[in-house]
Amino acid sequence: VNRNSESQQIQNSSGFKSPAIARDHEKQPINSKYLVQRNSSIVKEKNTTLVSVKVSERDRLRHLEKLAPPDAPGEFGNPVQIDRRKLSPEQQKRYDELFKRNSFNQYASDMISVHRRLPDIRNPSCKQETYPENLPSTSIIICFHNEAWSVLLRTVHSILNRSPLHLIHEILLVDDFSDLEFLKTELDEYLAENGKGKVRVVRTPKREGLIRARLLGYGEATGEILTFLDSHIECFPGWLEPLLARVAENHTRVVAPVIDMISDRSLACGGNEIGNLGTFEIANMGFNWLTLNKTEKAKHGQSEPWKTPTIAGGLFSMNRAYFTKMGTYDHGMDIWGGENLEISFRVWMCGGSLEIHPCSHVAHLFRSMSPYKWGKSFRDILRKNAVRTAEVWMDEYKHIYYERLNYDLGDFGDVTDRKDLRNRLGCKSFGWYLKTMLPDMKLPETALYSGEVRNMEKGMCLDTMGTTAGNKFQAIPCHHQGGNQFFRFTVNGHIERDSACLTDQDGSLLYVLCKRNVTKWEYTQEKEIRVQNTDKCLTLSSRTLSVLPCNNGLNQKWTWTRKINK
């Protein structure tokens, strides 16, 4: 009853209403075994007495378990558009709760078959590729924390339905300490019946985060190749063979599919790829996508994999023995984030390669915010994982990131064994990696000193006062908080922050864009800030800054918060 009125609200792109799949469900009796065992209360709803409150998740969503007719909601990746205003108050409540719990529209997902079909979006030239019969098989590792039933199972069935079964050695689902009851009580039984004998669930004894959860799955895996996937993905036809073929050909390749988007509102899944290459930003250690223009794309060809500086992290195949040899993942990383850059740097610097295969497409449900609890603060965890990566892999470039943290690195634990790993593997430098993989990346000049610039006479500090480039410059009392009082003295003699520099203009101190012919300074033994090869020094009188003949006075002596030791 309930479900039918919900389904009235659906309208997919073909204008289709009241989907057959939902009607079909009405005919299907709810398994009485479950009702007796699990339902305790009787509720009244719309003049009908229903025994329903604690229907098991599996029973509630049993209508999803089969291949739906082609015009059912979401089939072929079509969007499921729900007009929330037309739902009943109870339905609205559930719609909102489910959205909040997942950061995506579970209400819509629960209307789509877990076996939904997807179009074949491969480039025609990919369809002509042939692959060896005897490709090695793969262990697929998917970790999850409180994933929605319909989304998790659609992930699993999209793999089972669209991969040659002999290439799947096993699917390992790693439950990272979910507290949703049905994931603990109903999942194993469902998969025993519907997993084609391939799926196994393993569980972490406490919340570990995705890095250690994946490592637990790795410890259980016995396939020749490992394939990591997120728990809210759908595989397109032909996704697996290209990945396995590339790894089989050369075991040092780490190969990722093209990642397409699943809409967090309508669950539409039609093949719009999110980006072409992975890069990152040192100053915040964030992953970014790069989009190639048409010419660059054409250069790569239609079915040839291309090299990528970094991977997004969630989806890739890698030879299992090579994963072991290369030091798996950093076990000291918590919950989420950073492991993708860590493995990217490591693979390139230690002799392997990362690539994206244009013939392999997997869709991923991107959410605008993280739905689960992080325990500690979000910022602390991201910082810890990023600092561990920077400490081990980034050599002197780590300072670019650390400066932004104001050298407040937090407790990042012990990284000795990761440094040992780097030595053992004889890896190249981070400078080599940047030069080779990201030659166009804009980097700030290396700093020799950074922090606040404090006058020794009056304890005043250089301060931008929020001014923009092109203005005169001031000093005010030091506040020790970085911010507007944060500067860098670079190897090239520039005093800069972001893209602005301090320059001497006829005795006045100006703040200008670094591009122009700015002053080169020298920080002397006597703690003067001198214009290079002159006798002129940065001078403070009252709050005014000027550049005057050096006189060895305290008002011409300055200290920096830190000297950067490489």
Ligand code: UD2
């Ligand atoms: C991206 C990656 C993700 C991971 C992350 C950085 C893609 C498509 N996704 O963010 O795989 O590399 O960047 O760390 O490239 N999970 C747990 N326990 C936790 C938290 C998460 O098991 O404590 C699971 C989660 O259910 C999911 C996977 O780990 O299956 C990745 O988490 P996510 O989906 O929140 O990460 P995402 O896609 O935002």
Ligand code: MN
């Ligand atoms: Mn994800």
